Amino acid sequence: MANDATYESYYVPTDSKLPIFASLGIFLTVFGMGNMLNEMKAGVDSSFGSWVLLIGGLVLAATLFVWFSKVIEENHAKLYSDQMNRSYVWGMSWFIFSEVMFFGAFFGALFYVRFFVVPWLGGEGNRVPSDYLFYPDFVGAWPMVDTPDPTRFPGAIEPMGWYGLPLVNTLLLVTSSFTVTLAHHGLNEGNRRKLVGWLALTVGLGIAFLICQVLEYQHAYAELGLTLTAGIYGTTFFMLTGFHGAHVTLGTFMLLVMLFRAMKGHFKPDDCFGFEAAAWYWHFVDVVWLGLFLFIYILGS
Amino acid sequence: MDKAKQSKVLVALSLLLPSSVVHADWSVNMRQGVTDISRQVYDLHMLIFWVCVVIGVLVFSVMIYSMLVHRKSLGAVPADFHDNTKIEILWTIVPVIILVAMAIPATTTLTAMYDAGNSEIDIEVRGLQWKWQYTYLNDDPTKEVKFISSLLTPQDEIKNEVLKREHYLLDVDNELVIPINTRVRFLVTSGDTLHAWWVPDFAIKRDAIPGFVHEAWTVVDTPGTYRGQCAELCGKEHGFMPVVVRAVERAEYDTWLASKQEEARLVYETVGKEWTQDELMVKGEEVYGRVCSACHQKNGQGLPPAFPSLVGQGLAVGPMADHLDIVLNGKAGTAMQSFKGQLNAAEIAAVVTYERNAWGNNMDDSIQPREVNNMMSTGQ
Amino acid sequence: MSAIIEEHHHDDHHHGPAKGLMRWVFTTNHKDIGTLYLWFSFAMFLLGGTFALVIRAELFQPGLQLVEPAFFNQMTTMHGLIMVFGAVMPAFVGLANWLVPMMIGAPDMALPRMNNYSFWILPFAFTMLASTLFMEGGGPNFGWTFYAPLSTDFAPPSVTYFIFAVHLMGISSIMGSINVVVTILNLRAPGMTLMQMPLFVWTWLITAYLLIAVMPVLAGVVTMMLMDIHFGTAFFNAGGGGDPVLFQHVFWFFGHPEVYIMILPAFGVVSAIIPTFARKRLFGYASMVYATSSIAFLSFIVWAHHMFTVGMPLAGELYFMYATMLIAVPTGVKVFNWVATMWQGSMTFETPMLFAIAFVILFTIGGLSGLMLSIAPADFQYQDTYFVVAHFHYVLVPGSIFSIMAAVYYWLPKWTGNMYDETLGKTHFWLSFVGVNVTFFPQHFIGLAGMPRRIPDYALQFADYNMVSSVGAFLFGFSQLLFLFIVIKCIKTGKKATAQVWEGAHGLEWTIPSPAPYHTFSHPDEVDLKEAHG
Numbered sequence A: 001m002a003n004d005a006t007y008e009s010y011y012v013p014t015d016s017k018l019p020i021f022a023s024l025g026i027f028l029t030v031f032g033m034g035n036m037l038n039e040m041k042a043g044v045d046s047s048f049g050s051w052v053l054l055i056g057g058l059v060l061a062a063t064l065f066v067w068f069s070k071v072i073e074e075n076h077a078k079l080y081s082d083q084m085n086r087s088y089v090w091g092m093s094w095f096i097f098s099e100v101m102f103f104g105a106f107f108g109a110l111f112y113v114r115f116f117v118v119p120w121l122g123g124e125g126n127r128v129p130s131d132y133l134f135y136p137d138f139v140g141a142w143p144m145v146d147t148p149d150p151t152r153f154p155g156a157i158e159p160m161g162w163y164g165l166p167l168v169n170t171l172l173l174v175t176s177s178f179t180v181t182l183a184h185h186g187l188n189e190g191n192r193r194k195l196v197g198w199l200a201l202t203v204g205l206g207i208a209f210l211i212c213q214v215l216e217y218q219h220a221y222a223e224l225g226l227t228l229t230a231g232i233y234g235t236t237f238f239m240l241t242g243f244h245g246a247h248v249t250l251g252t253f254m255l256l257v258m259l260f261r262a263m264k265g266h267f268k269p270d271d272c273f274g275f276e277a278a279a280w281y282w283h284f285v286d287v288v289w290l291g292l293f294l295f296i297y298i299l300g301s
Numbered sequence B: 001m002d003k004a005k006q007s008k009v010l011v012a013l014s015l016l017l018p019s020s021v022v023h024a025d026w027s028v029n030m031r032q033g034v035t036d037i038s039r040q041v042y043d044l045h046m047l048i049f050w051v052c053v054v055i056g057v058l059v060f061s062v063m064i065y066s067m068l069v070h071r072k073s074l075g076a077v078p079a080d081f082h083d084n085t086k087i088e089i090l091w092t093i094v095p096v097i098i099l100v101a102m103a104i105p106a107t108t109t110l111t112a113m114y115d116a117g118n119s120e121i122d123i124e125v126r127g128l129q130w131k132w133q134y135t136y137l138n139d140d141p142t143k144e145v146k147f148i149s150s151l152l153t154p155q156d157e158i159k160n161e162v163l164k165r166e167h168y169l170l171d172v173d174n175e176l177v178i179p180i181n182t183r184v185r186f187l188v189t190s191g192d193t194l195h196a197w198w199v200p201d202f203a204i205k206r207d208a209i210p211g212f213v214h215e216a217w218t219v220v221d222t223p224g225t226y227r228g229q230c231a232e233l234c235g236k237e238h239g240f241m242p243v244v245v246r247a248v249e250r251a252e253y254d255t256w257l258a259s260k261q262e263e264a265r266l267v268y269e270t271v272g273k274e275w276t277q278d279e280l281m282v283k284g285e286e287v288y289g290r291v292c293s294a295c296h297q298k299n300g301q302g303l304p305p306a307f308p309s310l311v312g313q314g315l316a317v318g319p320m321a322d323h324l325d326i327v328l329n330g331k332a333g334t335a336m337q338s339f340k341g342q343l344n345a346a347e348i349a350a351v352v353t354y355e356r357n358a359w360g361n362n363m364d365d366s367i368q369p370r371e372v373n374n375m376m377s378t379g380q
Numbered sequence C: 001m002s003a004i005i006e007e008h009h010h011d012d013h014h015h016g017p018a019k020g021l022m023r024w025v026f027t028t029n030h031k032d033i034g035t036l037y038l039w040f041s042f043a044m045f046l047l048g049g050t051f052a053l054v055i056r057a058e059l060f061q062p063g064l065q066l067v068e069p070a071f072f073n074q075m076t077t078m079h080g081l082i083m084v085f086g087a088v089m090p091a092f093v094g095l096a097n098w099l100v101p102m103m104i105g106a107p108d109m110a111l112p113r114m115n116n117y118s119f120w121i122l123p124f125a126f127t128m129l130a131s132t133l134f135m136e137g138g139g140p141n142f143g144w145t146f147y148a149p150l151s152t153d154f155a156p157p158s159v160t161y162f163i164f165a166v167h168l169m170g171i172s173s174i175m176g177s178i179n180v181v182v183t184i185l186n187l188r189a190p191g192m193t194l195m196q197m198p199l200f201v202w203t204w205l206i207t208a209y210l211l212i213a214v215m216p217v218l219a220g221v222v223t224m225m226l227m228d229i230h231f232g233t234a235f236f237n238a239g240g241g242g243d244p245v246l247f248q249h250v251f252w253f254f255g256h257p258e259v260y261i262m263i264l265p266a267f268g269v270v271s272a273i274i275p276t277f278a279r280k281r282l283f284g285y286a287s288m289v290y291a292t293s294s295i296a297f298l299s300f301i302v303w304a305h306h307m308f309t310v311g312m313p314l315a316g317e318l319y320f321m322y323a324t325m326l327i328a329v330p331t332g333v334k335v336f337n338w339v340a341t342m343w344q345g346s347m348t349f350e351t352p353m354l355f356a357i358a359f360v361i362l363f364t365i366g367g368l369s370g371l372m373l374s375i376a377p378a379d380f381q382y383q384d385t386y387f388v389v390a391h392f393h394y395v396l397v398p399g400s401i402f403s404i405m406a407a408v409y410y411w412l413p414k415w416t417g418n419m420y421d422e423t424l425g426k427t428h429f430w431l432s433f434v435g436v437n438v439t440f441f442p443q444h445f446i447g448l449a450g451m452p453r454r455i456p457d458y459a460l461q462f463a464d465y466n467m468v469s470s471v472g473a474f475l476f477g478f479s480q481l482l483f484l485f486i487v488i489k490c491i492k493t494g495k496k497a498t499a500q501v502w503e504g505a506h507g508l509e510w511t512i513p514s515p516a517p518y519h520t521f522s523h524p525d526e527v528d529l530k531e532a533h534g
């Protein structure tokens, strides 16, 4: 709350060249990606799009790097008051909330197809002679390995089980949530060795998770016939786990940066917003995984 | 101004204002329609309309009175009242009561609309870009009546080159025919993108969704021709796919259906039987001349580059599957449209066979209507 | 990410803006960014309006005269998209940027560099979107609601750019809204409680919350489209076990809150203006806050009222009907509050007040037709007709757009330091008022008589009212050039404004000089809270 805080005098920021470069970078990134996708679809052989994508990505990455470095620098120069730090805390929390809603859209899609669409396609609630249905032979069951229209969506051979790699991954992520908390304890105790050690372990667990996921995907493609084009089961499986994987990648990267910063001695018990933000993000990613594990793997197979 | 000039001006004016020519069904309100449900919907509409009008009039009169009287130029001094719990509760509760009063009849009507019950006649309504296909379902496939209904209004009326006639844009070649006082069920679906089958006089509007079938039903009590339009954006010609239903006496319906079934039986037989190469070529020439030659010309040479030649090159001398595919499905973005809705299986088999073996094309192969029919019904 | 930076070496931090064009590109000042948003929004309004005029010109008469059906669909789509995402939303963000810090006594937005980033993404996004019109196969032609599979299997190639443009808008909106929320929660002047904030700030707090909640869902749905188009997934294809209707559920889960995003800040604006010119405090502050929150809550649970005809089960249909009808209650509370505020006031009718009153009346008309639409069985007859078009233009044009105009007239003296020309302002109001009604009122009739929307040509019985509507559209459209003229004239030659500007105005922004200095409330002790609320 604003009221109970002590107020330092406010100061105003100077102009900044960073945002316009970031805008340009993100624009080039998506424009290049769009161009690339369209040319691929049209079967045109051109590298224009990928170059634009590459340049855009580099501009964006470089700008963000400078941007974050600058923020860190300003923080070290003791420019931030407690109130300003609270702005970051709020900002990060609302950003995570927006991510929750993004996953919510995909979870919602999963529930809707699973509980409504697939049974409908299988004929439930349909009072029409079955040979007038589009897909007379289709049985609406979940996990849906046989698709209504196998010529366009070939379907899978077998659904993904929950034991094996997914279970290992669950253990990895849950453990990593503990290790990151231990790192936090280390930070709070001012024990840099403890902080760095546990944090490094967390990053390691994150990377291990990603490796397992790659192996799992290979297994799905090669042995289960489970692909992106295998119909809605494959679609939801890969979209949800894939987006989650992308978030794990980002989270691991954030933690890695924090690891370097911790090694440089950037954090103090009362000044560690960067670390905390990364840790929250990591917990968020963990919770999403538990949802996935339950709804995609256990209840889905 | 002399007579000739005068009439020229008149014609010019009437071309400018085609609206002044015909005023069919000029109206500012919803139609009552010709079914029990449609009248219930109309009554409901009028009820909520008047409720809204009354609320509007009350609120606006208070505002306008205040604007006229409580103005500074008349020396009004601002009062200082605010936050009155009693009145705030009142203006929360009263709207709730009004809403409940509206929700009751709405629920009754909606429940009635959803009660599709046992129907005597089932008709599949399939939206296709940009026409409707109607199938009178019948357990005996030889008696299944199926036809396409598409816009009849000629291009020159649309392009403002001639005067627009009555039922401009609301006329089709083949109307859907149903009997009155009979429960008819429509199974609405789509073969490509979304459409919506809408007949205002029946108060039926159902989205046509590819892959899914949704019901709607009606019992019409007055004979007549009822017109509506596709009500879901479905691409370029969305504005040009009207729905026309003719409701007739039961006896008239029965004779109509019988004659249609006879036609269907003939088609079924032709499609079902084995055709000889010669039969296919004769039929194919006829179809080609009637349909295809407008673009590809009688001699198959086309008018390149707009319309490709079919002689000795391209798909007509390529693999059968590709050839068949372009005729069945057309090619998006070109004048070559999909013919599977316009020609029956026998006609398509014949015309394809013809193209492969006419004008010196010598593929020496043919395809049977039966095979084409199989492809068409699996929706490829 | 960014922060408010203490410039330790600067004793006098009240430095002015940088010079030249780069001032606008690099700025982190909330007032500059607000100005950028407002001008950008006006440009988009003219562009989207030009598309609307193409539509109305084609519909002037039955028959095809100006454009091909394929192009007509692109016009309809781009008109809707540009107006919603390019005109209305950025205009409100612009107002928030200018006003929220001044109203709560904050020195700037909480994250000023990110603020600049939020804005500058937009010109790129809209350039990319508009450029699709020149691409092979044409621009998006599937309506602003872009229902699958017309927008997936049947879409022109430019849909890929459309998808990424929407992603960019989403990123911009989310960052912008996070900024607003954080500013309001964290940068209020000492002593200002939540229940003391001006209503405009309240409505924006709730709007920003809605935006953060639903823009990611929009991003999700376009991502699903992208996957279906380019990577063979089956979200919206029954052949793979998906469903085109899934698209509609996800879209409207975003889309319905979106329409309240376009009206809640308008409620805030009107709640500021009416008390000023009635010289009487707002009748029920607390109930306005609760009503706004209820509307926001309800907006999440009513989305399928746009889908009454898709064949949902009866129970779903009834639920969405009841829930939708409920929204009339809190909205009614707002309308009654405004009326009660005017009652026994001492009113004058300057241009902002005229626009605000017209807002209350015409928005109510639009709201009441919305209520009619919410009655599911009746909606079977209304859905996808011009009755719906009339409904939403009444809530959007004399609703959102009028409130934006009211806001500009109301705060323009504060922004520029000059008064606008009152006679011209009133002329602009009356032209707009007449124009809007001539344009959109007849659309109720043609809708009820059965004219579907999104068609380039129509049956003869709809001809007369379409002609009237087109005439109105041109009148309304060209009147907006007068608005442009008034604003420019005010900036260049208007007579000087006082700090309070309006006799009855209360609030922190009126305690600072006009024009508002480049930096305001840099010290918390500059804030005089007694003036915070009236």
Ligand code: HEA
Residues within 6 Å of the ligand: B055, B059, B094, B095, B096, B098, B099, C145, C259, C260, C262, C263, C305, C306, C324, C325, C327, C328, C329, C331, C332, C333, C335, C363, C364, C365, C366, C367, C368, C370, C371, C373, C374, C375, C379, C382, C383, C384, C388, C391, C392, C395, C396, C399, C400
């Ligand atoms: C600013 C934008 C805005 C706002 C505020 C609203 C407000 C409302 N809208 Fe609207 N709506 C749109 C923008 C908006 N709408 C758009 C853009 C579309 C079309 C999208 C598309 O398909 O392209 C649409 C479509 C739309 C539909 C779908 C129609 C169809 O496609 O078939 C429905 C159906 O229920 C609906 C209902 C409502 C309701 C009940 C309200 C309510 O919030 C209104 C509440 C207000 C009042 C009721 C008036 C004031 C109240 C009183 C004076 C109190 C007393 C009243 C009573 C007790 C009755 N709207």
Ligand code: HEA
Residues within 6 Å of the ligand: C045, C046, C047, C048, C049, C050, C052, C053, C055, C056, C076, C077, C079, C080, C081, C083, C084, C087, C088, C142, C143, C144, C145, C389, C393, C396, C397, C400, C401, C439, C453, C454, C455, C473, C476, C477, C478, C480, C481
């Ligand atoms: C806030 C949103 C908003 C606003 C402000 C408007 C404003 C207007 N709209 Fe809007 N409209 C929508 C949102 C909006 N609309 C949406 C969401 C749809 C649905 C789209 C869909 O179906 O997908 C729609 C659809 C729609 C249709 C239905 C199209 C169809 O179904 O095919 C029509 C038809 O009359 C129409 C007309 C108008 C008109 C005449 C205006 C007028 O208010 C416009 C005023 C005109 C101007 C402001 C132009 C000024 C410009 C000049 C004078 C030229 C100057 C030029 C330069 C300086 C370069 N609109």
Ligand code: CUA
Residues within 6 Å of the ligand: B127, B130, B194, B195, B196, B230, B231, B232, B233, B234, B235, B237, B238, B239, B241
């Ligand atoms: Cu078919 Cu619109």
Ligand SMILES: [Cu+2]
Residues within 6 Å of the ligand: C255, C256, C259, C303, C305, C306
């Ligand atoms: Cu809605």
